[in-house]
Amino acid sequence: MTFRTKTESLINQLNDNLERMAKTLYDYWFVQFDFPNENGKPYKSSGGKMIWNDVLKREIPEDWEFETIEALGTITGGSTPSKAIEENFSKNGIPWITPKDLSQNTKNKFIARGEFDVTEKGLKEASLNILPANSVLMSSRAPIGYLAINRFDCTTNQGFKSIVCNKVYPFEYVFYVLKQNMLSIEANASGSTFKEISTAVLKTIKILKPQKRLIIQFKNYASVFFQQQNNLEQQNEQLSKLRDWLLPMLMNGQVKVE
Structure with a gap:
């Protein structure tokens, strides 16, 4: 070795x-x-009160509620500039991530860039959104469920529904919320050729709302x-x-x- x-x-x-x-x-x-809990002891194991939530169909801590994934931040998609126009891509442009890039990055939690970068021209041509560093990238098709955190500002192709985290929910929390709820996300996907989760549906998936x-x-x-x-x-x-x-x-x- x-x-x-x-x-x-x-x-x-x-x-x-x-x-x-x-x-x-x-x-x-x-x-x-x-x-x-307020005494520093584990809540449930120490007899913390649990109540049944009819929406989530489970018991949750007394002071907790539910909300939807939309509350975690801005859900952002992507697109692909025309590859027939060479000026849309460059070696040292704006990182452009695809699900294939995440498939080759599964041992890592963070990603810096993918196989291709786009230029400013490509950014405008495809009406791409810039995802600020420390957004949570999630592949939304072929397959659903690859996760990564972008180390730098980046863009993605159309195979993503990424979350630009807000001030309430940090990316460290959002990353695991998506991971924990991936079976529900996959169950709500649709499509005949391959399954895909849409922004409209992803927004409505219910999740726990802990205390701030x-x-x-x-x-x-x-x-x-x-x-x-x-x-x-x-x-x-x-x-x-x-x-x-x-x-x-x-x-x-x-x-x-x-």
Whole structure:
């Protein structure tokens, strides 16, 4: 095993551990309802009152309500500039993400760019929306359910229903809300050739509405995990670039390892 391979393996292991910790925290608070009560003890396990919600068809904590995915932020789609016009694309333009890019990024939580970038001309030609950094990208067809957080401002093709998070719900929370409700999202998709979730339907899918203080507390904890994951993923990317740069020179004898 090479040094680079060992390093990548270690980084991936650390990243997996961080993901488990972040997801466990979300599940513990927002699925099992053992968030800290006013005395710092787990709510449900400590006898916190649960009430039946007729809309969600389940018991939820007494002070919680329900809302729809639309409350999480602005749901934004995308499109594809004409590939017949070369000036619509460039190597160092505005990142343009497709579901294929996310399919090749499944080990990562963040994404910087895809295979193609668009130019300002392509942006205008396709009436593309700019998604600010730390939006939650979600593929809405072929297949439904790939998730990623954009490291930089970007655009997407039409295979997305991404969420530009608002001031109430941080991206760390929104990411796991979508992940937790993916079966419901998929169940509400339609289409004969392939299933797709529309913006109109996605807006109406019902989700839990916790107390605002818990959202703030969750962000404070989860943001540490997310930032560390982002850093580790960037380290792996730098290692891959170094490999791609060195390998051809090693093969043709320009560089020798002694």
